[in-house]
Amino acid sequence: MQTRSIVLVPFVLIVLASCVQMEHQSSVDMNPTVQSPKTIVDHEALARRYENAAKIMLVKIQEQKVLVEKYDEESNRYGQEAEKGIFNTHRLRGDDENYFFAKRAEDNKLKSQALIRSYEKAVEENMSRAALHWKLVTESK
Numbered sequence: 001m002q003t004r005s006i007v008l009v010p011f012v013l014i015v016l017a018s019c020v021q022m023e024h025q026s027s028v029d030m031n032p033t034v035q036s037p038k039t040i041v042d043h044e045a046l047a048r049r050y051e052n053a054a055k056i057m058l059v060k061i062q063e064q065k066v067l068v069e070k071y072d073e074e075s076n077r078y079g080q081e082a083e084k085g086i087f088n089t090h091r092l093r094g095d096d097e098n099y100f101f102a103k104r105a106e107d108n109k110l111k112s113q114a115l116i117r118s119y120e121k122a123v124e125e126n127m128s129r130a131a132l133h134w135k136l137v138t139e140s141k
Contacts, residue, residue: 040140043133050130057123064112064119071109078102 037043078101 037133040137043137043140047130047133047137050126050133054123054126054130057119057126061116061119061123064116068109068112068116071105071112074105075102075109078105 037046078099
């Protein structure tokens with residue numbers, strides 16, 4: 001019994017540690033010279049960097065939107081098949097499989113929608129930071 005606890009406790013701690021949400025890192029990795037901008041050129045570089053990061057996030061948003069449409073179609077198709085009882089004869093439990101595939105497609109759709117929301121938030125943050133740096137550039141000229 002004690003050996004089981006000795007093995008189980010570290011395993012549980014590892015699992016819990018992996019579930020802890022890590023500190024949110026900026027979508028833009030910055031080198032030390034740009035972390036504290038001092039000149040107009042530094043601010044321009046930072047503004048461009050934030051804008052580029054936002055553009056990358058916009059591409060990811062479009063990719064996820066395509067996946068949402070795909071998952072929605074799959075969910076509808078398998079859901080309709082499960083409702084109608086349409087399944088191949090070689091399957092023992094076709095309705096259950098269709099329900100499973102419809103549920104999996106719905107879960108994937110929800111995950112993609114959550115990613116879209118997080119990417120949209122990152123776009124807003126990056127664009128606001130870029131706007132701040134562009135403002136500093138125009139004020140100092």
